Amino acid sequence: MVRRAHGRAPLVAEGVFRVVALTCAAFVLVVMAGLFVVLLVRSHLSIHRFGWGFLWSDAWDPVRDHFGAASSIFGTVASTAIAMVIAVPLSLVIALFLVEIAPPRLARELLAGIPSIIYGMWGLFVLAPLMATHVQPAMQKVFGTFPLFSGPPMGIGVLTAGLVLALMVLPFITAVARDVFALVPPVMKEAGYGLGATTWEVTRKVTIGYGMKGLVGGVFLGLGRAIGETMAVTFVIGNDHRIAASLFASGNSIASTLANEFTEASEPVYLSALVELGLILFVVTLVIQVLAQLWLNRLGRLAGNRS
Amino acid sequence: MNGAVKVVSALAAALGLGFLAWILFVVLRHGAAALNWTFLTSLPSPPGGSGGGLGNAILGTAIITVLACALGVPVGLLAGVYLAEYGRGTRFATVVRFLANVMMGIPSIIIGLFVYAILVLPTGHFSGWAGGVALALLVLPVVARTTEDMLALVPNALRESALALGSPHWRATLQILFRASRAGLLTGVLLAVARVSGETAPLLFTALNSPYWPRSLSGPTANLTVTIFNYAMSPYPAWQQAAWGASFIITIGVLALTVVSRALARERK
Numbered sequence: 051m052v053r054r055a056h057g058r059a060p061l062v063a064e065g066v067f068r069v070v071a072l073t074c075a076a077f078v079l080v081v082m083a084g085l086f087v088v089l090l091v092r093s094h095l096s097i098h099r100f101g102w103g104f105l106w107s108d109a110w111d112p113v114r115d116h117f118g119a120a121s122s123i124f125g126t127v128a129s130t131a132i133a134m135v136i137a138v139p140l141s142l143v144i145a146l147f148l149v150e151i152a153p154p155r156l157a158r159e160l161l162a163g164i165p166s167i168i169y170g171m172w173g174l175f176v177l178a179p180l181m182a183t184h185v186q187p188a189m190q191k192v193f194g195t196f197p198l199f200s201g202p203p204m205g206i207g208v209l210t211a212g213l214v215l216a217l218m219v220l221p222f223i224t225a226v227a228r229d230v231f232a233l234v235p236p237v238m239k240e241a242g243y244g245l246g247a248t249t250w251e252v253t254r255k256v257t258i259g260y261g262m263k264g265l266v267g268g269v270f271l272g273l274g275r276a277i278g279e280t281m282a283v284t285f286v287i288g289n290d291h292r293i294a295a296s297l298f299a300s301g302n303s304i305a306s307t308l309a310n311e312f313t314e315a316s317e318p319v320y321l322s323a324l325v326e327l328g329l330i331l332f333v334v335t336l337v338i339q340v341l342a343q344l345w346l347n348r349l350g351r352l353a354g355n356r357s
Numbered sequence: 358m359n360g361a362v363k364v365v366s367a368l369a370a371a372l373g374l375g376f377l378a379w380i381l382f383v384v385l386r387h388g389a390a391a392l393n394w395t396f397l398t399s400l401p402s403p404p405g406g407s408g409g410g411l412g413n414a415i416l417g418t419a420i421i422t423v424l425a426c427a428l429g430v431p432v433g434l435l436a437g438v439y440l441a442e443y444g445r446g447t448r449f450a451t452v453v454r455f456l457a458n459v460m461m462g463i464p465s466i467i468i469g470l471f472v473y474a475i476l477v478l479p480t481g482h483f484s485g486w487a488g489g490v491a492l493a494l495l496v497l498p499v500v501a502r503t504t505e506d507m508l509a510l511v512p513n514a515l516r517e518s519a520l521a522l523g524s525p526h527w528r529a530t531l532q533i534l535f536r537a538s539r540a541g542l543l544t545g546v547l548l549a550v551a552r553v554s555g556e557t558a559p560l561l562f563t564a565l566n567s568p569y570w571p572r573s574l575s576g577p578t579a580n581l582t583v584t585i586f587n588y589a590m591s592p593y594p595a596w597q598q599a600a601w602g603a604s605f606i607i608t609i610g611v612l613a614l615t616v617v618s619r620a621l622a623r624e625r626k
Contacts, residue, residue, distance in 0.1 A: 060525050061525075063525060063527060063528075064525045064526060064527050067526075067527035067530075068443055068526075068527070070435060071435045071436070071438045071439035071442075071443060072439055072443065072444070073435075074431075074432045074433075074435035074436040074438075074439060074501075075435075075436040075439040075440060075444065075449075075450070075453045075501075076453070077432060077436065077497070078436060078453050078456050078457050078460060078497065078498065078501065079452070079453060079456060081460065081494060081497075082456050082459070082460060084471070084475070085463070085467065085468075085471050088471055088474045088475060089467075089470065089471065089474070092474050140369055140372070140373070143365060143366050143369040144366065144369045144370045144373055146362075146366050147366030147367055147369065147370045148370070159615060159619065160377060160612060160615060160616075161373065161376075161377045163551060163552075163611055163612060163615040164377075164380065164381075164555075164608065164611070164612075165555025165556065165557070165582070165607055165608070165611055166555075166557070166558075167555065167557045167582050167585050167586065167604070167607070168380065168384060168555070168604055168607065168608055169380070170586075170589070171384070171585065171589060171600065171601070171604050172379075172380045172383055172384070174589060175383075175387075175589075175597075176379075176383050217376055220373055221373075224373075248359035249359055249362075249363070250359040250362040250363075251359070253362070271462065274462045275462070277464070278463070278464025278465075278466065278467065279464070280464065280465070280466040280557070280558040281557045281558055281582075281586065284586075285586075285589065285590075305464060305466050305558070308466055308470065309466065309558060309561055309586075312470075312473075312561065312562050313561065313562060313565065325470065325474070328466070328467055328470045331464060331466075331467060332463065332464075332467045335462060335463055335464055335467075336459065336463070338462075339458070339459040339462040339463070340459055342462075343455060343458050343459060347455075
């Protein structure tokens with residue numbers, strides 16, 4: 051009897067440990083499913099009331115309880131687009147520098163490690179005044195009355211938000227691009243050098259050729275980050291529910307609307323509309339992340355290191 | 358052509374570094390001006406007043422971060438153990454790994470919204486607990502993935518010798534494999550902590566903020582990041598100054614954690 055109990059104890063411990071570990075792993079699944087379900091349930095009121103029209107209505111009137119997501123979606127798309135146009139080419143070039151010429155690391159990680167609220171502080175108190183007094187007037191002088199650059203140069207607005215976002219996603223896209231470039235088999239590059247090619251020729255014909263697909267994954271990861279970035283954008287975008295043609299005008303993004311208005315929303319419909327904004331953001335980033343992960347996984351397999 | 362490209366690449370990298378230096382410089386300069394002993398130890402001044410400090414927010418941030426680790430790190434470690442040791446190659450593990458990667462990319466404000474819905478609404482009030490849970494959900498996938506990667510680096514021979522000596526798998530994992538990958542695990546945990554300690558968005562609707570000392574975690578709890586947000590948006594110069602001071606503390610804290618974790622990672626190699 052005693053012997054049997056003694057012999058079984060380790061098995062019980064092993065079983066318990068295994069089940070606990072399994073539960074912890076399953077917890078990830080539960081949270082992801084829970085996120086979707088909870089957001090869906092909590093935005094029910096708004097979905098029921100406004101239907102699909104919520105997506106393209108630009109109304110935002112807490113007094114009369116009428117809400118639409120269009121202005122928030124517009125600001126999110128505009129600021130993200132500006133960020134990507136600036137950050138993608140720049141990070142591509144930096145990644146080439148990191149992988150071909152200089153040793154990588156610490157600076158990039160520090161840049162990625164700075165909390166987003168610090169970017170917000172810098173954007174609001176340093177970049178925005180600079181934009182208002184120097185950059186935006188200069189742009190107006192160069193481009194004239196082009197509607198994209200019209201209106202008073204206030205410093206804060208969609209353009210400034212895009213610039214701060216660009217700075218924030220730069221390290222992420224650079225990191226992925228660098229890793230992808232580093233996946234290029236050394237033999238390929240050495241063969242290039244052996245044929246008498248210069249660093250640039252090897253880069254252009256071998257590294258970029260090999261790494262182009264990985265870049266797409268990196269760009270998607272950066273995109274996912276930029277779309278959901280909250281604090282940095284909230285500080286500088288101006289927080290105004292409107293859709294303006296000018297990049298200098300203030301606007302809002304889904305995340306900034308949530309950050310600003312959520313704790314003030316007292317009416318159930320108001321709260322529900324805000325949660326529905328969150329649901330839209332969640333679904334969009336989910337799709338972007340899933341695509342990016344699938345794409346990068348596939349590349350990893352092609353390169354032969356299963357992960 | 359070759360030279361030109363080298364110059365352009367180096368310039369782009371220098372540009373990125375330049376912005377980093379600029380941001381750090383601004384934070385250090387404005388922040389240092391705000392710092393003194395009172396700032397670190399006393400309660401905030403009323404709106405428009407001067408003097409006062411953010412002692413309560415510093416303490417609150419520390420408490421919430423520790424809570425997030427206490428909740429998120431063990432679950433993350435065990436999930437990583439499952440992925441690396443028990444579930445390797447199974448479909449379930451592949452799905453969990455994939456979702457953990459995806460979860461790392463979900464905007465942190467969405468996590469805040471989620472925790473608001475499951476903890477703040479049912480209990481009827483904002484709380485430090487909710488803030489800790491929100492940050493724990495951000496810690497979880499990072500720690501799980503790092504743990505898995507670090508355990509996968511441990512040579513199989515070590516695992517097999519432990520098992521061959523009759524050690525049960527759980528004991529081999531905790532006592533042999535964890536010890537072998539200690540530095541890597543610690544790096545992962547520290548990076549996760551660094552990441553969440555500077556987070557603002559998940560705390561906005563969970564811990565909220567408070568002008569008082571954190572007495573209990575079941576009410577709104579003061580913290581540095583939400584304080585920065587509130588103060589920076591306020592019209593009072595004294596509060597904006599205090600926001601810089603808080604930015605200074607957060608930045609130094611996060612960067613120190615990042616550097617330490619990197620140093621650990623290098624030691625391992």
